Amino acid sequence: MNAARITVRALAVIIAIASNVAAQVVSAVTGEYGPRPQGIGWGIVFIVVGLDYAVCAIIAWRIVRSPVPGWLMVGASFFWAAGAWYPVTRPDGWLWPLVEGVTDLWAPLVGILVLVYPTGRLVARFDRGLVIAVFVAFIVRFAGILCFSSPSPVQCDCATNVYAVLPSDDADFWLGVAWRAVGLALMLTVAVRLTMRWFLSTLPARRVAFVMPLAILLWCYGTVQDSLSFAFGWESGWLQFIPPIAIAFIPPAFVGGVLYARGLRSRVADLVIVARDKVDRALWETSLARTLHDNSLRVYWWDEQLRGYETSDGERMPDGASRDRPGRSTLAIDSDQGPIALIEHDVALSQDARLLDAVSSALLLSVDNDRLRQRLERTLQEVRESRLRIVEEGYLARRRLERDLHDGSQQQLVSLAIGLRIAATKAQTAGNDEVVADLERASDQLADALRELRELARGIHPTVLTDGDLRSAIEELALRSHLSVEVSVDTGDDRLSEVIEETIYFSVAECLTNAAKHAAARNCAVTVTRTGGTVSVIVKDDGRGGARIEAGGGLEGVRDRVEAVDGHAEVQSVVGLGTIIELTIPVPVAAG
Secondary structure, three states: OHHHHHHHHHHHHHHHHHHHHHHHHHHHHHOOOOOOOOOHHHHHHHHHHHHHHHHHHHHHHHHOOOOHHHHHHHHHHHHHOHHHHHHHHOOOOOOHHHHHHOOOOHHHHHHHHHHOOOOOOOOOHHHHHHHHHHHHHHHHHHHHHHHHOOOOHHHHOOOOOOOOOOOOHHHHHHHHHHHHHHHHHHHHHHHHHHHHHHHHOOHHHHHHOOOHHHHHHHHHHHHHHHHHHHHHOOOOHHHHHHHHHHHHHHHHHHHHHHHHHHHHHHHHHOHHHHOOOOOOHHHHHHHHHHHHOOOOOEEEEEEOOOOEEEOOOOOEOOOOOOOOOOOEEEEEEEEOOEEEEEEEEEHHHHHOHHHHHHHHHHHHHHHHHHHHHHHHHHHHHHHHHHHHHHHHHHHHHHHHHHHHHHHHHHHHHHHHHHHHHHHHHHHHHOOOHHHHHHHHHHHHHHHHHHHHHHHHHHHHOOHHHHHOOHHHHHHHHHHHOOOEEEEEEEOOOOEOOHHHHHHHHHHHHHHHHHHHHOOOOOEEEEEEEEEOOEEEEEEEEOOOOOOOOOOOOHHHHHHHHHHHOOOEEEEEEOOOOOEEEEEEEEOOOOEO
16 A cells, blocks of 8 residues: 555656656747747746655655645646646647646645645635635636637637637636636735734744745735736736746745754654653753743643642642633643643644644653652662661571570570589599599580580671670771781761671671682771761772672672662772772661
8 A cells, every 4th residue: 555655656746747847848849838938948947846846745745744735746746837738739629728727727736735734734714715715716717718718820829629619808818817816816815814824923833834924925926927917918027037936935835844843843852851860840841842932831730639730830720721722722641640741832833743742752751751760769769678677687686596595505505514514523522533534525515515606696696796886896806807907997976776887897707708818918907987977998908909799709798788788889909909898888877
């Protein structure tokens, strides 16, 4: 279907151009120009005008949703050459009256083209009335030529008009005058209407139709000049070039205005970039008004709680603002989730449905992006809060487990050790050396078990954090390390929360372990400082360097611990220059 349509259109354009060129060539070869201006220069002018309409028709078919403007341009291009064929057909009494009758058909087609600008449709009842009047006048003129036109062979060297049932030169002449007068009146009506509408309209309407009024006025002037020349036989000299120039202006003005509107659509798409981070209502309204060159444009946003629209400033929309007012129109933008906004704009913008579709799509996309961003932020915040709750629950569980080990199993084992010492003393007093040896071995094994239990409890939760503070806990890590560790802790007068202190403790412990085990470092420095709502932990070593966060590695565990409390871990490590690990943790609440 699409290929057939393209083929038909291409064939129509080829026929129109070929007919025009052939007619001018035949006229130049035969020297028969009829009532038209004579000469090769005029032939070139006629070819250029016809070619102008044909080329603009191709463009119109591509950029205008309706095919009507393109066909009107092709029709005007084809009948534009009819006057050149008239002298060639004069020997045929069956043909030349028909050719002469359609010689001026291009003019009604161009007039309709002006009226359907830019949508390709006749919207107003007044416009449809004009079209009917134009075609009635044309049909009367065409019928008059067939019925009355009967020039003598001496006058036009033509065959007898076989259709002339009432031959009358006077009737033919005055019908010609009436045709030009009516056509001129209709053209002036269209021109005045378009011009007044252009001058009285707002900036958007002027920008959409910026050349058309000038072209129509020039065409009207050319028609007046041609009518006076026809009626009184005046010679207009170089002014005779104005009509074809004005006529040639109209199709470029049509496609130029449509292309301008398409340019607005592409600029509307840029609004998505303007609001890609967040739908700033005031910014969106200002940017849209600037893009569409409509300073009076207003955007009213739907508020779900108010169940109504409000302005970009948060004020409730005035009553009646959503109703169409003279010169204004509203565009309702809705989504599957309900209303989004109302855009009140200049009515001239309503002529381009695609432009309004672009505005609607841009706003919908921006709002959807904003909703997705807000939803993602809420999800991330929920993940952070959930992860922090998990960390806090883990901290509390480890404390309970450490306390149970300390107060339960560890105390029982200590009591058992005391009992073994008492039993060993009694056995030694009784002189039972073999039992004493067994009891001492059992006491040694129990002491090892207690030591391992204490280490296990310290790994589950550092008791020193509970009994002391972060400084003493890190200093104990330094004393237990095989490295020479310099410790500097300054967290202010208020203690950090238990979860953050535990995170710092285990992170520093992992860093010291990595420095001793993998980096072969000899010296290390741990610095903990608190500035405002952030605590910074820096662990430096003089090891071999080249450390990086890898899946399953100790540094990945450090990063996960820090990020679990909404912090950030960064590793700077150059081979041969040691490693610097910097942890940054926000401190939302300080524990007293």
